[in-house]
Amino acid sequence: MESEQAILALAALAQSTRLDVFRLLAKHEPEGLPAGEIAKALTVPQNTMSSHLAxxxxxxxxxxxxxxxxxxxxADLKAFQSVVLFMLRDCCDGRPEICGPLIEDLTPCCAPKPRRKAHV
Structure with missing residues (x-):
């Protein structure tokens, strides 16, 4: 990821409504939400929501x-992951005693479901 793309993403999230939209969409992955439902959930006029979504x-x-x-x-979680990884690259100059707790806090709150083995 280039610095300019990271700046664009971080700037987009640096506004309370847009941050709320992204968090709401992340909660509704992978189905997503229609624009009208997003506007209604966040009590934002639809034309204003269109600007935020754009x-x-x-x-x-x-x-x-x-x-x-x-x-x-x-929500494009892969793009968000790229932003986070861009920010953490070269974390703490590679000193695990400093960046270890940070990485631990970033561990997902819900473990992936184990895959069922197919019966043959």
């Missing part, structure tokens, strides 16, 4: 897909 989309943090008459937005 900024997040240009920053590469959300994706949109049209389904009939509605547009469903999803």
């Amino acid at each position: 900024i997040l989309s240009r920053a590469g943090l959300v994706t949109a897909r049209r389904f009939s008459r509605s547009i469903v937005y999803r």
